[in-house]
Amino acid sequence: MFTGIVEEMGVVRGLEFPSGPEGDAVLTVEGPVVTSDVRLGDSIAVDGVCLTVAGVDGAVFTADVMPESLRRTALGGLTVGARVNLERAMPAHGRLGGHIVQGHVDGVGALVSRSPGERWDDLVFAAPSALLRYVAEKGSIAVSGVSLTVTSVGSGSFGVSLIPTTLEATVLGALEPGARVNLEVDVVAKYVERLMAGGSSASAVGGVA
Known part of the structure; x- marks a missing residue:
């Protein structure tokens, strides 16, 4: 779960479609704040879309984006160098500063x-x-x-x-x-x-x- 309180603006470093334009995508984002304590399998909201961290290299993380997510969101239109809003999942002891956000874009x-x-x-x-x-x-x-x-x-x-x-x-x-x-x-x-x-x-x- 997220709160809608953005922690930082990240930068898109890559967006690849390994299965072709109609398939899934691999999104690479640079974000030093959200990667400061990230682990594989953690959730990060990228422009409001809950994604699972599949890889981490310093301040850069990668996430797999399923075709369903690409159809329902604007992530597929991102370009290298674009800025995106980033938020880590809220910890159980954290404050709900915004409102209940699932990261499930409608x-x-x-x-x-x-x-x-x-x-x-x-x-x-x-x-x-x-x-x-x-x-x-x-x-x-x-x-x-x-x-x-x-x-x-x-x-x-x-x-x-x-x-x-x-x-x-x-x-x-x-x-x-x-x-x-x-x-x-x-x-x-x-x-x-x-x-x-x-x-x-x-x-x-x-x-x-």
Whole structure:
């Protein structure tokens, strides 16, 4: 489990598709903070996607990305040199500083607009309607692994405001309109819907491991 509090911005050092463009991928990322105590098999959220560490070499780690993850997230579009948000799994004795984030991305959205303020930016993201049903004003959402409070919800979009720390410490600070982002809605909302339906039908969305 994660909290959506990004620990550092890592740098993509490689993205290979050993089985071809329709298969899996091997992602290589440099991140000195998250690799400081990492072990094989540990979980690291990369732009909000929970990945298992398959290899470590100093400040660089590699992870296998399954085809399902590539289909449901924006990881397949990463390029060498791109910055990504990184967070290690929360320890049992840690603080839940953001909200409960599983690292199981529900879908991909896109930045529609950003309006700079004196010390903050207001951002609007387009999102699939199947996800927006779980998004509520003043509720929580993870955008590329960043825990954010929803400021508004429209017919096909939602808005958030970014404080100076978020602008400086995450990739959202430099995001340009049109950029794709990974979205994970509040897991509690999905469970509530499931329970109210009596467990008779599958949820409208599904995450990835």
